[in-house]
Amino acid sequence: MTVTREEIAAVLARYLDAHPDRAADVVALAQAFDADQDLASRKTLPLHVTASAAAIDDTGRVLMIHHRALERWLLPGGHIEPKDHSLYGAALRELEEETGIPWQHTVSPPAHDVIPVDIDVHKIPANPAKGEPAHLHADFRFAFWSKETQITLQDEEVTAFAWRSPSDLPTPRLAGSVSAI
Numbered sequence: 001m002t003v004t005r006e007e008i009a010a011v012l013a014r015y016l017d018a019h020p021d022r023a024a025d026v027v028a029l030a031q032a033f034d035a036d037q038d039l040a041s042r043k044t045l046p047l048h049v050t051a052s053a054a055a056i057d058d059t060g061r062v063l064m065i066h067h068r069a070l071e072r073w074l075l076p077g078g079h080i081e082p083k084d085h086s087l088y089g090a091a092l093r094e095l096e097e098e099t100g101i102p103w104q105h106t107v108s109p110p111a112h113d114v115i116p117v118d119i120d121v122h123k124i125p126a127n128p129a130k131g132e133p134a135h136l137h138a139d140f141r142f143a144f145w146s147k148e149t150q151i152t153l154q155d156e157e158v159t160a161f162a163w164r165s166p167s168d169l170p171t172p173r174l175a176g177s178v179s180a181i
Contacts, residue, residue, distance in 0.1 A: 002082045003040040003090065008049055009033065011087050011140060014115045025173075028121045029138040039138075040080040047121070047136040051087045052077025053095035054117055054169075054178050055106065055146040061163040062178055063146065065098055068159050069127065074170065075141060078157070088113055091142040099161060100152030106144035109181045117143040117181065118174045141174065143181055 012030070016023055023030075028047055037044045052075040055063040064073045076098040077091060084090040092103045118141040126134045151161050169175040 002038075003049070003080050003084050003087055005033065005039055007086060008039055008140075011114070011116065012119065015119055018111075018115050022119070022173075026119050026121055026138070028136055029119070032138070040084075042079040045133065045135050047138055048079075049087070050077055050079055050137045050139045051084075051090035051094060052139050052141045053091040053106075054141055054143045054174070055095060055099070055101060056143060056178065056181065057146055057148065057163055059163075060166070060179075062166055062169060063099060063101075063151075064162055064164050064168065065153070065158045066160040066162075068157050070125075072170075073162070073164075073168070076158075077139060077141070087116070087140045088142055091140070092144070095144070098154045098158050101146055101149050105147040105149045109143055109145060112143045112181070116140045117177045118171075120171060120174065143178060 032039055032047045039049050042048055054075055065076050067074050077094045080090050084093060095101050096103060119138060121136055121138045124135055124137050126132060153161060166175045166178040169178060
């Protein structure tokens, strides 16, 4: 069973209840519910949902990975898979797949297991090698405190990692949200 439209809608609603000032930032995601599509499928265009993990160490630094295909520093994360039962679980799975940090080495800050720290809708460039046109990702970003652990990178997708200041995160909104935890 994969993440359902109902799950996505429920998490989005909790997020907007906590952050009503961010409704304009997720308009494209809200509009995607008008079409009867599987928003958790990477084949759904022009927008589908992804999940990422903001792993925070005991000094407040955030784990970032250098993504091979996009050649950018990002949070560990990616597409929803059919075996994922929740967006939160997908974020934990992606964290473990891309960095080797097991879910047992993470703890969610209060309320952050049900409410993402951020939802970001952003453009993904076309990938001719995969036959994918340019499209949008609605990335549900969950925060986790992480115990010190060995990092083992997923070489197919990740070229490097670094524990960085929240100010290095991809958007000022995400940086502010993570810094506030």
